[in-house]
Amino acid sequence: MMSLRNILTLIVVLGSLLPAYWMGISMIEKHQHDLLVEKELKLANSTKGIRDTVEKELLFNANLTQWYSKDRLMVQGMHNVLYSSVVRPKIEDFDELSSSISAAYIIDRDWQPMYEINGSMYHLEKSKLLATVRGAQDLYEKGLTFHTSYNDENLVLDGGPSGIVFVSPLLPYTLVPEAYYEPQGYIMVLVSYEDLAKLSRPFLYQQESVSFQYGKLNKLGYNANRFVTYLTLNKEGFASPVELTIIHRISDVERNKELAQSKEQMIRIIIVALCVTLILAILVTRWLIQPIKEIEKVVRSFRRQIRPEINPHKYQFSEFKQLVSLIDSLWQRVTKQMDQLEIRNTALREANQQVQDTNLQLADFNQRLENTVAEQTAELRASLAREEQYQSRLMTLIHFSAAHTGVSYHDIPNVINSGLETLFPNYGIRFGFAKPDSQTVITLTSSEGNELGYFDCDVLALSCDDTILFELLKKLLHAWLELEDFARRDKLSTCLNRTAFDSDFEHAKAEMQNKSSDFLAVLIVDINGLKTLNDNYGHDRGDTLIVKSAQLIRSALSDRQYLYRIGGDEFAIVARECNQAQLRQLMADLARVQNGQWIDLNDDEQYPLTFSVGGASSETESLSQLISMADSDMYRNKRKYYDISDAAIL
Structure with missing residues (x-):
């Protein structure tokens, strides 16, 4: 059966949307033509902009x-x-x-x-x-x-x-x-x-x-x-x-994509306009069918056992007013009878509800008591287990700190990593002398500012107990490693000493023999004119020349290239993974950094800072001949330097 309200709504909606739709189609066609003209204009402006620029x-x-x-x-x-x-x-x-x-x-x-x-x-x-x-x-x-x-x-x-x-x-x-x-x-x-x-x-x-x-x-x-x-x-x-x-x-x-986007935007605007038109049509329809809807509300309210407030002025027709009055009279009679039955049923429901509430309170109290006892028992067991485990790890840390006597310098990372695997098996913490390529690096630094070693460790992932244990381990290792660094470092130049050179060179040769490294190079650096400076101006000026020379040499080195002072005016460099071409480049860098360098002797006198460099790589020389070949190369370059200096004086 057709509804009068639906028919009236359909007529109003169609009468509003059809003219709006026809106008929207016309606007889209006009907008598309304007966009094509704009496309040609943009192309001409783009070409002119390129040409002018x-x-x-x-x-x-x-x-x-x-x-x-x-x-x-x-x-x-x-x-x-x-x-x-x-x-x-x-x-x-x-x-x-x-x-x-x-x-x-x-x-x-x-x-x-x-x-x-x-x-x-x-x-x-x-x-x-x-x-x-x-x-x-x-x-x-x-x-x-x-x-x-x-x-x-x-x-x-x-x-x-x-x-x-x-x-x-x-x-x-x-x-x-x-x-x-x-x-x-x-x-x-x-x-x-x-x-x-x-x-x-x-x-x-x-x-x-x-x-x-x-x-x-x-x-x-x-x-x-x-x-x-x-x-x-x-x-x-x-x-x-x-x-x-x-x-x-x-x-x-891209240009057609821009046209399509502009067209799509225009379509959206028209759709919004159609939606607004549709909403207005619906509002007009609702105003026309408002009396019918008011009667429907009255009937639904009576069905829910609620008497609505009846206002005769809402109905434009007398038949609607009479129908609403009749429905109201019938509802009052039925409601009076229902109220009497409800009073009796209410008394029975209240008594049953009191009994149910009492039973629920008792059951809830028993359940909460059982849960509290179980939680406290579990917490006590977990606390005892953590305390026992922490004591065991502290004892392991004490034994580890006393077990490093007699360990060589290059075996220190293996000893420390073995202890880390025992103390922190779930975190993958690693220690080494080479700085890892990681975002979670922790650096151990000596009191002199020298880097002693590196931890690869995400501290934020550690628990509270593990963090305390890790800090204790760092303090123990700091004292050990600082003693090792003190024994391996030259006090004047702050670079590594002859003992460190002998140990590191033997370790580097062992890596080459074990195929852990492809190339190894050694460079010998000798400061020019140090003895003359000491004899004429004193050893304090000579010390200044040594310190500044070490600073210049270190500035030309990379991470895997280490500087050692092996004599009064003689330094050595051990460069891992350094082939012949890289060796030549390093020697060129060392020659470059000493250009135009001086030390001040007094207000109006300066002394030139120069040094002679010789080197050899395992790509062309045997490991056993690296030092002697580098030393010979250095003396050849030193003689050239003095020959050139004598010729310049003459």
């Missing part, structure tokens, strides 16, 4: 190159070595001024590279690019800037393999047209296409890219996903205009 950056780099080519200090630095300390900061400032310069070279008048930033002078000398730019000598004599392209990945250490090159002659003069000059040197600037592409990235969608070609390419075929534009820079001081082809590869995927 590249043009601005290239002009800035060209102006910067020409400006620096007229710097008098740069020109003087080409002929006077005393100006080299000025030229280097200038070219570093030159690199910082532009974010797109990939590499820069300073070349003298004979076309020999003198300085570089992010480049390789060796590969430049061997490259075809150098021969190409030298061919434009007549342009440089006129004071003009020459440009071309390069395609050599070795010319730029950190950048793209190809790009544009600007070359300007170093001429500290005011240029006169049609005059000829003799260049004092050249500035060569390389701008890679890769760096230009990075500057263009803000104008591109995620799947879009841009590439560049030097010159004007006219033979590119048609491609709907590619937009080609040309850039011409005609600047005063250029030998010829710079022509650059910009290829913008378009991604319809």
Whole structure:
């Protein structure tokens, strides 16, 4: 049977939604057309932004190159070595001024590279690019800037393999047209296409890219996903205009995705509008059928044995008022009879409820008593078990602390890890002299600030009792290890002593023989001129030279390279996993750190700090010959040093 209320609701809803739906479809079609027009406009703006950005950056780099080519200090630095300390900061400032310069070279008048930033002078000398730019000598004599392209990945250490090159002659003069000059040197600037592409990235969608070609390419075929534009820079001081082809590869995927999102947003707005229209239609329907719903409420209230408050003004029709009055009269008569029966039943229910409440209280008391007794018994047993276990572990710790007598230095980690497995079997705590690559490292440090060893342990995972036990163990180990470190360390230089060298070198050789390590290298370092300094200025100056030399040597070492003082002016370095190539690099680092180092003797006198280095690696020498070969190599280098020093004095 059809309901009058449902029919009325359907008519109102359809009459509201159908016009709204038709208007929404029209708005979506109009919005889609506007989005297509906007897409073409965004594409044109993106290409223009890329072109303007590249043009601005290239002009800035060209102006910067020409400006620096007229710097008098740069020109003087080409002929006077005393100006080299000025030229280097200038070219570093030159690199910082532009974010797109990939590499820069300073070349003298004979076309020999003198300085570089992010480049390789060796590969430049061997490259075809150098021969190409030298061919434009007549342009440089006129004071003009020459440009071309390069395609050599070795010319730029950190950048793209190809790009544009600007070359300007170093001429500290005011240029006169049609005059000829003799260049004092050249500035060569390389701008890679890769760096230009990075500057263009803000104008591109995620799947879009841009590439560049030097010159004007006219033979590119048609491609709907590619937009080609040309850039011409005609600047005063250029030998010829710079022509650059910009290829913008378009991604319809991202652009169409943006259109789809905008359309989806428009659809949501229309859906919301339809929902609002539907809600308004429902509100109107409810107002029209309100009298019928009021009668339904009255009937439901009587069914729940509740007499509603009847207001005749809510009903617009007299038939509804009479029907409600009749229902109310019948309900009052039935309610009176039900009240009498309810009074009798209430008395019986109250008596039964009192009996049930008493029984529940008694059962609840018994259950709580049993639970309390069981919990206290379990807690007492657990406490006794923990106390017994803790006492046993304390006894184990006491025995462990007394058992390290006679243990060699390199066996200490094995002894400590054995004790850790016994004391903390569930935590995987490990100890070693090498710092582990972990986020849970605990360092033991001596009173002198030296690192004694490392625990790999997550302290937060330990229980309260285990934390106390672990702290006791750390204090016991700290005293033991500090004594070991004191016996192995040279007091003046704070590096390791001859005893430590003999022990560590034998241990390193044993690791090589057991195949635990692939390479081993030994370096011998001897301080130059220590005896002369002691004889002429006293041993306190000599001690200062020893201490500063140890600091410089240590600054060039890595984690697996250890420094030892094995004599008055002689040091040794044991380098694990160090092949011949790495040994040469380490010796080069040691030669570098002593450049320009001095110690002050008095207010106006200084003494040079230098040392001679020799080394040998197990890659080319036997283990038994490493020390003697390194010592021989050191004496050869020491003789060279004194030969050069004597020649300089003469």
